[in-house]
Amino acid sequence: MxxxxxxxxxxxxxxxxxxxxxxxxxxxxxxxxxxxxxxxxxxxxxxxxxxxxxxxxxxxxxxxxxxxxxxxxxxxxxxxxxxxxxxxxxxxxxxxxxxxxxxxxxxxxxxxxxxxxxxxxxxxxxxxxxxRPIKGFIQLIQIVLFSLGGILVLGILINKNFTYLLSGIGALTAVLLVIFKDTLLSLSAHVQLTANKMIRKGDWISMNEYGADGNVIEMTLNTIKVQNWDKTLVYIPTWALINSSFKNWKGMEQSGGRRIKRCIYIDFESIKLFDKDKIDNLKSKNYLSDFLNNFLKSMEIKHISNLTLFRKYLVYYIENNNKFNTKMTYIVRHLDYTEHGLPLEIYVFSKEKSWVEYEGVQSELFEYIYSVIEAFELKIYQLPSYDNFKNISLSN
Incomplete structure (x- = not known):
């Protein structure tokens, strides 16, 4: 032409x-x-x-x-x-x-x-x-693809052999290791995380060091993207999940329940022995009659602590409430006493594991406990308020 x-x-x-x-x-x-x-x-x-x-x-x-x-x-x-x-x-x-x-x-x-x-x-x-997420591996292949492709294109443009350019890059290995240090660390961490099934997209993780407490919404070679429950986003370096500890709630979600572990503090002055008359008075309450009949049938007791009755009743209540998984560990126990009273710990697993439903079950449990504790003539310890001091001064 x-x-x-x-x-x-x-x-x-x-x-x-x-x-x-x-x-x-x-x-x-x-x-x-x-x-x-x-x-x-x-x-x-x-x-x-x-x-x-x-x-x-x-x-x-x-x-x-x-x-x-x-x-x-x-x-x-x-x-x-x-x-x-x-x-x-x-x-x-x-x-x-x-x-x-x-x-x-x-x-x-x-x-x-x-x-x-x-x-x-x-x-x-x-x-x-x-x-197993593969986004990190795909990104690794992309890095190799563009690196080799870039070398090939450069070789074509300057009319140099591909292997010749590769050998020249080999001499810069130490420099490249420094430049791509974070990428190599992230690659190693990503392989460990995915191979050992430590984390995947959709898992709920907590990592206080980075202020993360929410669901994993994206996993890349260099970062793990977490959406917190308040809808904020946290970006965690992949290698940090290997170098530091994090909590994965996957075990809870795959199990039969979510743990409730909370204490109420009993006022020492309200702990007392109940005689037969007081026990009979408790029997008159419909919600306690079945429990007391079953409990007293198994033993001959003339005097029993109101705290013992209350503790046993809470166990009975848990066992007869279908919102709790009684196939998992459940216990009502008191811990070492403190200056705030005697801690009574309720340890049980709710069948509901999602946040809203779980909190509802937990709230209903303790609302019921606060409501019935008065029947056992027990009091929850509470620090004196302004009104308490005001009443004392008025009485004097």
């Missing part, structure tokens, strides 16, 4: 230098026009036809491939091929155009492979049954 245009210009008595210069410009313009036409055909018309075919398809993977612009990346190969075919027609810079076109094709292939990798990640992550 160049020679035809050049001969045509020479026929108009132009100098060889001028005709050669103009011929190169004309060939360059024709190349741009054909490249643009190739781009329009592939990215406008062919892509629209392909989009209609994909919309009618029942498969979801082709929709994701189109959304990730995988086919658009392939569309860039067409104008690159046009440039490559025209490169030999130039009288100057033909080798440069050739290298540029080959580099363009290589980059298009790299971005196509990258789009396929992102599609694989999206399809895999969309399946909630998939336990």
């Amino acid at each position: 160049f020679s035809l245009i050049n001969d045509f210009l020479l026929s108009y008595k132009l100098s060889e230098n001028l005709s050669g210069f103009l011929s190169n410009i004309i060939v360059f313009g024709i190349m741009l026009i054909f490249s643009y036409i190739a781009y329009l055909i592939t990215n406008k018309y062919i892509m629209k036809i392909l989009e209609k075919i994909i919309q009618k398809s029942k498969f979801k993977w082709d929709d994701i491939l189109f959304r990730k612009k995988v086919f658009h990346s392939l569309g860039h190969i067409a104008p690159a091929i046009v440039i490559l075919s025209f490169s030999s027609t130039f009288s100057v810079f033909n080798e440069g155009f050739k290298r540029f076109a080959i580099s363009y094709i290589v980059l298009s292939i790299i971005f196509t492979i990258n789009g396929i990798l992102r599609t694989i990640s999206d399809i895999y992550e969309s399946d909630s049954k998939k336990y």
Whole structure:
């Protein structure tokens, strides 16, 4: 093509230098026009036809491939091929155009492979049954892909062998290790976390060091994204989960219940012995009669502590309440006494594990305890308030 245009210009008595210069410009313009036409055909018309075919398809993977612009990346190969075919027609810079076109094709292939990798990640992550996240591994492959692709493109542009460039990079290994230290640490941590099933997307984790207490919503090679219950977002370096401790509530969610462990403080002055008359008085209360009949039937007791009765009743209440999992450990016990009274600890597992329902069960339990404790003539310890001191001063 160049020679035809050049001969045509020479026929108009132009100098060889001028005709050669103009011929190169004309060939360059024709190349741009054909490249643009190739781009329009592939990215406008062919892509629209392909989009209609994909919309009618029942498969979801082709929709994701189109959304990730995988086919658009392939569309860039067409104008690159046009440039490559025209490169030999130039009288100057033909080798440069050739290298540029080959580099363009290589980059298009790299971005196509990258789009396929992102599609694989999206399809895999969309399946909630998939336990092990692969986003970190996909990101690792992407790093290798772009690193090797970048070296290959650089080698093509400067006309150096790929292995020659790799050997040069080998001499910079120490520098690269320093630059990519965090990435390498995160890679090692990500492999350990996923291989040992320590964490996955959707897990509830707590990590006080980073102020994290919520669900894992994203796992990448370098960071773990956690959405706290107050909807704030926390980004934790992946390696930090290996170097520091964190709490994963997955065990609780997979078990038969969520633990309730709370104390009430009994006033020492209210602890006393109950005789038969006081016990009979308790029997008159409908909600206590069944418990007392069963409890007293098993033993002959003339005098018993009101605290013992109350403690045994709470155990009875838990055993007969279907909101608690009695197949798991449950106990009502008192701990070492303190200046605030005698701690009575209730340790039981609620069948409800989600936050709102669990808090509801826990609140109902202690609201009931606060309501019935007076029947046993027990008092919950409470620090004196202003009204207490006011009443004392008035009485004096």
